[in-house]
Amino acid sequence: MVMAFQTDPIVPPYFLTTDHRQRCLAQLRSKSPGLEQYIYLSGLKERDPNTFYEVLLGNMLEIIPILYTPTVGDACSKYSHIWRRPEGLYVSIEHKGRIRDVLKTWHSSAASRIAVVTDGSRILGLGDLGANGLPISIGKLYVPVRSMISSTVS
Numbered sequence: 744m745v746m747a748f749q750t751d752p753i754v755p756p757y758f759l760t761t762d763h764r765q766r767c768l769a770q771l772r773s774k775s776p777g778l779e780q781y782i783y784l785s786g787l788k789e790r791d792p793n794t795f796y797e798v799l800l801g802n803m804l805e806i807i808p809i810l811y812t813p814t815v816g817d818a819c820s821k822y823s824h825i826w827r828r829p830e831g832l833y834v835s836i837e838h839k840g841r842i843r844d845v846l847k848t849w850h851s852s853a854a855s856r857i858a859v860v861t862d863g864s865r866i867l868g869l870g871d872l873g874a875n876g877l878p879i880s881i882g883k884l885y886v887p888v889r890s891m892i893s894s895t896v897s
Contacts, residue, residue, distance in 0.1 A: 767798050771806075780809045781818045781878075782825050789828055799885065811882035819866060822875040830881055831859075833874040859883045 767787060774780045784806065788795040799806050808814060818825065832849050834842055859880040866876045 764797050767794055777814050778817050781814050810885050815878050815882045818878040819872050819875050831877045
């Protein structure tokens with residue numbers, strides 16, 4: 744018996760509907776406010792980036808405080824415990840003179856188009872968090888999206 748497998752992923756039709764986005768939003772709202780919602784959104788972004796951005800764009804005022812200030816401070820403090828998959832690259836002082844080599848090791852699944860560079864010091868009054876400060880840089884990437892929406896709406 745010969746079996747053929749479809750190479751394209753099968754996407755259930757409900758993933759493309761408003762109902763799916765509403766279910767994701769309802770699931771987000773069922774979580775305890777703060778870190779639990781941050782972790783849910785991070786997982787959604789990893790599993791289904793299109794739905795993540797659709798939910799984000801449709802609910803900016805509700806979601807930005809989860810992905811950025813004030814929740815991101817808590818996420819930074821606990822980042823090494825909630826980290827799932829690399830979303831950024833941490834370059835330390837030990838890499839001085841070898842930054843090009845470090846950048847070559849980055850194997851992002853998508854071509855990077857935006858970079859947020861920081862020395863990581865005095866993050867939200869929490870001090871130098873090292874690599875745990877990565878959620879701040881990731882959160883800064885959502886802020887331009889909000890300003891683009893504001894400028895197109897007005």
